[in-house]
Amino acid sequence: MASLIVCEDLWKIYRVGDVEVQALRGINLTIDRGEFVAVMGTSGSGKSTLMNILGCLDQPTRGRYELDGMDVGAAKPDLLADLRNRQIGFVFQSFNLIPRTSALENAQLPLFYRGLSIKEQRKQAAAALQRVGLAGREQHYPTQLSGGQQQRVAIARALVGAPSILFADEPTGNLDTASSREIMSILEQLNREDGITIILVTHESDIAAYASRELVMKDGQIVQDVRRAPHLTGVL
């Protein structure tokens, strides 16, 4: 199977005043379609920077990044936007739903920018909400939903456009244990049943345990890359 993500010697260097910050220092990484990868590391290890570049929100200073066979290292902003729209879904720690906008409209958002008809947008968004167990809550506003439900709306928004990768940045960071478990089982299901590649950033090892591969970052480099059978397989 062709690799979905291929990074070769990826560097990201910021300049803060006169100080040069090397956030990424020569990352080499290959992620295959259908993998469930957890990225771990302390804050400042460069994991967020890597996420942003892999998620086409940012571009590397140096090096090569191929997404699904396409070199996106030096792509124009509009092409990056298009890639984010079609290939990538984001789930954030703080949910990042648009306030005072219904769950359905939040879930519609990627399709809105894809230019689908309103009817089609609503149909697919409703299906995505159903997928995350929020059928019947389409017209609820974010403030009327619990944290776990808000994160599920965010997942519905991430998967509505049928992306090939889903980036989850500390998706359970703001949730209690029960909600965290719900969210992780939804992500696991999406990975197993739909074959969506999931890249999860976390600093909690029990959350990372859902993944089949664990990357540990330190000082802008990957210091550990372990593949393993996810612990839940067979346990449930």
Next chain:
Amino acid sequence: MSAFILLTVMTALRILSRNRLRAGLTMLGIVIGVGAVIAMVSIGQGARAAVQAQVASMGTNVIIIMPGSTTVSGVRGGQGGAVTLTVGDAAELKKRSPLLSDTGWAKRDVMQIVNGNRNWNGPVNGISPSYLTIRDWSFTSGGPFTHTDLESAARVALIGQTTLENLFDFGEDAIGATIRIKNVPFQVVGVLAPKGQSAQGSDQDDVIFIPFTTAERKVFGSQFLGSVGALFASTEQSADLPEAVEQIREVLRARHRLQGEQADDFTIRTQVDIGKVQESTSQTLTVMLFAIASVSLLVGGIGIMNILLVSVTERTREIGVRMAVGAKRLHILMQFLIEAVTLSLVGGVIGVAVGIVGARLTTVIAGWPTIISFDAIATAFVFSLAVGLFFGLYPANKAARLNPIEALRYE
């Protein structure tokens, strides 16, 4: 794309309705600007139409020749020696100036008019019958007097509507009635159709016409027989007016034996001149309107820009999310532009409504005529659209140029 625009407009309307007070205050500048323009254009056009009607009520292609000099507003200057124009001048003009279709003359004085136990002080005009045709007077009942009446100095009178109302009961037939002017009995033979206010603001219907000869011999007691208050002439075409004026000047200068450098002892004015004065007044009004409109639209536009900048800052995270799910710069730009235009257009619509109500109220309360101008409404719309676009562009561009990562991290 059409789904995008529709949904964006819906979103914009929702965002505005959520912050009604803020949106209302933001739009206020546009509302006041557009409202003021609509109301004032309506009042201006009403006034202009009234003035045009007044100028038209003078007659068609009328030339007025007054003795002595006059000021622009029509007040006579050298009043003392103003006996320079005569009936003979009129006859000579008709003979010598082929462009003139008719000439007439008139002389006026304010006198007491009595009908039975009622009396009224009004301007009594001794006129030639041709004066009536030059000035386009028509009749509601009866008819004009004739040349025979003029030659025989008949005691016949034509009365205007205001005079009629003051001397006769409502609905009473004035034709055939006898009224007394300076104790001389006159028979009313015609009632004039109303003309309303003159371009100078006087009531044209407060008038009595009697034959010129009767007036100078039996009523006014003129010292110089044949001297007139003013001569009147008309041309077939309004284009002939300037040339006709020159012909009149030549003929009169020759008759009055005025040499080379000597100034005219008369003043010639045409309907066009009088119209021009009014035109320049309304042009001044228009310039002032544009000044007011530009200032308030500018202020309104700055208000919109200000509130959009606040909105962009407040919604930085939302912009980041939208970018993360695939919004291109153009999408973000359009979203904020559409919000700006929605603000300014809704403001424009309310402004138009306010303006129309204001104009109507002016008519009801002050009694000024107003005409709701659809041109003004269309212009107001175009301008509010332009204001929205212009002042929305900077904040919208600012939003579109946000870095998605920083926007997502914004607290």
